[in-house]
Amino acid sequence: MEIKNDFWWQLHYFFVNDILIHRHKMRGALLLMWAWKLMEEDNKNRRQEEQQADEDEDPRFVSLLDSAGRRRRDRRIARPSLLLPEESPWSMILNRGNDACMITATGLDNQSFFALHRLFYPYYKNFTPYSDNGKIVPLKKRKTRSGRPRLLSSEAVLGLVLTYNRTSCQEYVLCQLFGLTATPLNLWLKFGRMVLVKVLRSNVYGRVERNPSQETVDSWKDAITSMYPSLKDVYCVADGLKLMLESTDNDLVQSMFYNGWTHDHYVTNLLVFAPDGTIIDCVLNCPGSMHDSELAFFGGVYQRLREQYEKHGGKCVMDSAFCSRGNAFVIKSAQDVTLGEDAQEYTMLRDATSMRQAAEWGMRALQGTFPRLKARLKYEEHGERKCILQCIMLVYNFRARYCGINQIRTTFMPHLDRDCEALIARDLS
Numbered sequence: 001m002e003i004k005n006d007f008w009w010q011l012h013y014f015f016v017n018d019i020l021i022h023r024h025k026m027r028g029a030l031l032l033m034w035a036w037k038l039m040e041e042d043n044k045n046r047r048q049e050e051q052q053a054d055e056d057e058d059p060r061f062v063s064l065l066d067s068a069g070r071r072r073r074d075r076r077i078a079r080p081s082l083l084l085p086e087e088s089p090w091s092m093i094l095n096r097g098n099d100a101c102m103i104t105a106t107g108l109d110n111q112s113f114f115a116l117h118r119l120f121y122p123y124y125k126n127f128t129p130y131s132d133n134g135k136i137v138p139l140k141k142r143k144t145r146s147g148r149p150r151l152l153s154s155e156a157v158l159g160l161v162l163t164y165n166r167t168s169c170q171e172y173v174l175c176q177l178f179g180l181t182a183t184p185l186n187l188w189l190k191f192g193r194m195v196l197v198k199v200l201r202s203n204v205y206g207r208v209e210r211n212p213s214q215e216t217v218d219s220w221k222d223a224i225t226s227m228y229p230s231l232k233d234v235y236c237v238a239d240g241l242k243l244m245l246e247s248t249d250n251d252l253v254q255s256m257f258y259n260g261w262t263h264d265h266y267v268t269n270l271l272v273f274a275p276d277g278t279i280i281d282c283v284l285n286c287p288g289s290m291h292d293s294e295l296a297f298f299g300g301v302y303q304r305l306r307e308q309y310e311k312h313g314g315k316c317v318m319d320s321a322f323c324s325r326g327n328a329f330v331i332k333s334a335q336d337v338t339l340g341e342d343a344q345e346y347t348m349l350r351d352a353t354s355m356r357q358a359a360e361w362g363m364r365a366l367q368g369t370f371p372r373l374k375a376r377l378k379y380e381e382h383g384e385r386k387c388i389l390q391c392i393m394l395v396y397n398f399r400a401r402y403c404g405i406n407q408i409r410t411t412f413m414p415h416l417d418r419d420c421e422a423l424i425a426r427d428l429s
Contacts (some may be wrong), residue, residue, distance in 0.1 A: 277406030
């Protein structure tokens with residue numbers, strides 16, 4: 001406490017003398033950096049003292065247990081208790097070839113799964129997750145074949161990543177599904193996730209199309225205008241998404257992710273959906289204390305939408321949290337549509353409010369297809385959380401374009417939906 005009180009006294013002294021009197025901007029910036037560093041050291045020292053006191057006063061319970069007691073409390077599943085990967089429940093689902101079972105397990109039907117596998121396999125064959133820095137590295141080329149073959153096939157690695165996104169279960173459940181112990185399961189899960197982000201980021205079915213062509217934008221405009229005639233030139237809809245996050249013991253970092261309205265910790269994301277159900281722009285993995293409009297500004301969404309407006313004349317429907325002042329490309333929905341000054345404005349507000357429901361459909365499709373987003377994300381500073389979110393968004397786009405199961409797509413552009421082909425053929429006959 002003495003360090004903390006001395007710190008605040010020094011902070012007050014420098015603020016009064018340097019900021020209010022001399023008003024030196026550079027010295028003010030250096031002061032803030034110094035204050036941040038000192039508070040970090042103060043918090044670190046305080047946590048170390050509390051941890052040392054706990055260890056001195058209350059020894060860990062585990063240290064008092066014998067070997068038998070520790071084994072009973074070990075929550076890992078040992079190798080002898082698991083099936084081999086080729087005999088696991090996942091192998092049964094894969095070999096049966098049932099589309100309904102594959103969609104339930106991975107979110108993709110068999111045709112979509114093997115199309116994605118063709119992109120995935122070259123990286124599985126030529127790269128390895130075993131490295132000193134935690135990254136995937138190329139396999140060393142050898143003249144003769146040596147070493148043991150991999151226990152997990154490329155289909156199983158891809159299925160592991162998709163099943164992880166598709167569920168919110170604990171790690172031991174995945175161990176039983178794929179016949180792996182915890183260590184190799186996490187290793188191949190991380191490997192497969194990074195490979196998927198690599199292959200889908202530039203793939204025509206999975207990528208986030210931030211710069212669509214004029215022809216594509218016009219088709220989106222026509223799809224929306226056919227349902228809402230008053231919304232001319234609208235081609236997309238946007239909304240924010242908050243995902244729950246674990247708290248950290250660092251008070252300064254925790255305050256960035258804390259949302260005072262809901263009294264919880266979040267990661268804030270901003271997603272822009274097109275009428276074909278795909279994500280055409282996004283900002284991911286931002287602190288939960290950021291407002292949606294602030295996120296759109298600092299994330300560059302406003303700027304990219306403005307460029308599309310100047311190029312194609314396209315507009316975006318957003319809710320009342322976003323800023324329309326000075327942004328001619330933004331059409332805001334209204335909580336009370338009767339506030340319209342005339343019949344035309346009333347109709348536009350009513351259609352904009354109805355159109356914004358498409359953003360809710362997109363959020364529901366995203367979280368319903370990938371329940372991993374409903375689970376509380378782990379706090380870490382090595383990029384894993386960002387990689388998980390990127391992987392889910394890219395797989396969502398691949399699923400919408402290739403598999404064709406998407407509510408927005410079915411509503412606005414049913415001619416693109418593979419599920420409607422039988423109905424269309426029946427009507428034509």
